[in-house]
Amino acid sequence: MPKIGRIRLVALRAPSPHPVATAFGAMDSRPALLVEIEDTHGARGLGEIWCNFPRHGLESRFHLAADHLAPWYLGRDPADPPALVHAATAAVRRLAIQSGEQGAFANVIAGFDCALWDLLARRAGVPLARLLGGELRPLPAYGSGINPGDPLAEIAGARTRGFRIFKLKLGFPQDDRNLCAVSAELRDDERLLADANQAWEVEEARARLQELAAFPLDWIEEPVPADLPPSVFAELAAVSPVPLAGGENLASPEAFEAMIAARALAVVQPDVAKWGGISLCRRVARRAMAAGLRCCPHSLGGGIALLHSAHLLAAVGGDGWLEVDVNPNPLREGLVPFAGCDERGRIAHSARPGIGVDPDPAFLSAFRVMETEIA
Numbered sequence: 090m091p092k093i094g095r096i097r098l099v100a101l102r103a104p105s106p107h108p109v110a111t112a113f114g115a116m117d118s119r120p121a122l123l124v125e126i127e128d129t130h131g132a133r134g135l136g137e138i139w140c141n142f143p144r145h146g147l148e149s150r151f152h153l154a155a156d157h158l159a160p161w162y163l164g165r166d167p168a169d170p171p172a173l174v175h176a177a178t179a180a181v182r183r184l185a186i187q188s189g190e191q192g193a194f195a196n197v198i199a200g201f202d203c204a205l206w207d208l209l210a211r212r213a214g215v216p217l218a219r220l221l222g223g224e225l226r227p228l229p230a231y232g233s234g235i236n237p238g239d240p241l242a243e244i245a246g247a248r249t250r251g252f253r254i255f256k257l258k259l260g261f262p263q264d265d266r267n268l269c270a271v272s273a274e275l276r277d278d279e280r281l282l283a284d285a286n287q288a289w290e291v292e293e294a295r296a297r298l299q300e301l302a303a304f305p306l307d308w309i310e311e312p313v314p315a316d317l318p319p320s321v322f323a324e325l326a327a328v329s330p331v332p333l334a335g336g337e338n339l340a341s342p343e344a345f346e347a348m349i350a351a352r353a354l355a356v357v358q359p360d361v362a363k364w365g366g367i368s369l370c371r372r373v374a375r376r377a378m379a380a381g382l383r384c385c386p387h388s389l390g391g392g393i394a395l396l397h398s399a400h401l402l403a404a405v406g407g408d409g410w411l412e413v414d415v416n417p418n419p420l421r422e423g424l425v426p427f428a429g430c431d432e433r434g435r436i437a438h439s440a441r442p443g444i445g446v447d448p449d450p451a452f453l454s455a456f457r458v459m460e461t462e463i464a
């Protein structure tokens with residue numbers, strides 16, 4: 090059986106003339122850390138490692154992957170990615186604790202897992218969603234990352250690309266003004282979501298959630314810090330007129346299970362590039378859907394992560410929506426084969442094997458910060 094024979098890491102950074110604002114800080118550039126895994130028979134797969142924060146997250150995860158994870162993966166059989174997620178996590182457990190870098194290690198393992206799934210799908214000659222037991226279908230998508238500065242203009246831009254669902258950033262002094270303006274402009278077939286990015290303390294959230302009832306929101310995401318106990322989210326959900334969403338900052342099977350069991354989140358949002366990869370996020374998605382909850386995979390990075398997220402959603406089925414960042418980002422626009430939605434606000438899938446793209450080396454070199462190969 091072929092083994093993992095070569096691992097290439099490519100750190101990319103694109104300028105962001107239009108910083109993405111969140112309640113805890115802005116992204117003034119757009120990073121993407123790509124991992125390409127090749128087996129000893131020449132089959133290759135691509136993954137992306139989440140690295141949006143802090144600003145040096147790209148460089149730190151690059152070194153962490155090159156020094157500690159890539160050597161561990163080399164020579165292993167790629168056939169069982171879920172087993173490798175667990176084994177890799179166990180292998181670096183003590184180092185992750187000692188360094189306080191549990192999140193960064195989890196991000197790297199997630200990206201490696203995505204690359205392995207892409208490799209297996211390409212080796213089988215089928216789109217990743219099909220290898221995962223699903224079917225290719227147009228995916229209902231929502232336009233994410235609508236900033237607080239001029240949300241009407243950003244929504245108008247997303248609308249021209251076919252989006253019918255928009256997610257507005259909250260946690261700013263102008264929240265109510267923005268919500269009023271955006272709600273008033275919303276068309277009959279359009280929907281609005283909001284993301285507080287953990288902005289509020291519990292008492293403040295309790296009050297804000299009541300006030301948000303005035304607006305036509307399908308969900309409010311992460312109203313409070315994501316490390317609060319599920320019981321706090323459940324208590325907020327019980328009094329909130331707007332359904333709660335979250336999951337991008339949960340990082341263990343137990344954390345997701347506790348949130349799902351407590352019925353604290355109506356919408357569960359695992360991020361394949363951030364924790365668990367395809368292997369564990371697929372389990373979370375299935376568990377959430379079995380509990381009657383909606384799964385809308387989280388993604389706000391480069392194009393490779395978005396494609397993995399799309400294949401996960403296509404694979405698990407259900408009524409989830411695909412999160413698509415509408416902010417300019419060459420590392421998304423230059424890598425994904427779709428530029429907009431169809432007339433029903435859906436995004437089409439490529440029928441090519443794996444995630445369906447092979448980045449142009451010249452394109453990558455234009456944004457490359459660092460690159461290394463472990464073989």
Ligand SMILES: [Mg+2]
Pocket residue numbers: 284286310311337
């Ligand atoms: Mg969010």
